[in-house]
Amino acid sequence: MTRKRPAPRTGIEGLLNGASALAEAPSATLPVTDLRPSAFQPRRHFDETSLTELTDSIRKNGVLQPLLARPSDNGYEIVAGERRWRAAQQAGLTEVPVHIRDLTDEQAVRAALLENLHREDLNQYEEAAATLRLVALTLGVDEDVARARMYAAARGTNTEDREVLEDLFAAASLGSWQSFTTNKLRILRYPDAIVTAMQGGLHYSIAAVIAAAPDIHQAELLAMAQGGAGYREVKARRAALEARATPLKVDPARVTEVGKRISSVKWLGTLDNKAQKELQAWLNRMPDSVRKAMNLPD
Structure with missing residues (x-):
């Protein structure tokens, strides 16, 4: 059965192509207390340094770009501009300029995503x-x-x-x-620890190197990166860690006992015909690593 190719949803072209018109449209001035964050906010981490810089800029110049909001049951929901709203409050502003639009949930999600995707600090x-x-x-x-x-x-x-x-x-x-x-x-x-580090600024190229490493090495590599190591250093350390011998996963005592037993000619002489055939069949299934170590032919 052939799946019908989905057509682009209505609304994205309008939100994209209407950006300049939105910027030129008149805005209202609303109390910051009338606004609340949206559940559609893509941003999960607000960098304190960046927010402080924006706060200083707003304190000097005001909010230059109005927020985008839509009416809600208890005031207005911020569709785009939550960072500006937070910084404005830190700067001591009690009101901010806002473009108010009646948007559906889907339109609000699209607008929030598109606005945030073009922010350098996302x-x-x-x-x-x-x-x-x-x-x-x-x-x-x-x-x-x-x-x-x-x-x-x-x-x-x-x-x-x-x-x-x-x-x-x-x-x-x-x-x-x-x-x-x-x-x-x-x-x-990616594992939660790597995601958290990325939200704190770890570059995705380094995160990719760490995420591709065995779980046992990821904590060490992550600590290196967070300590200032660059991409090449982290990658080289990962290669060195992976080149190490793997932890022993066989019982040395049991291997020693088997070796002693089958090397005993006296013990071999006690085996009947059936037991000898079983032993030979077992030896024929010898792992390649053991065969190569003993220089036996394939």
């Missing part, structure tokens, strides 16, 4: 999560299905979504969807 994990959510909305599926379909499109086994992905990434200025699928989508499956 960390790579948040960027990957926001991009996947935008793709899921565009395809009209949940995020797990969207992820699977992106991988299938990158492999060439799903051609129906390729045009939609190309149009979406081009319209949102997100670069190459193939590059995102290959290099950044995996970030969302």
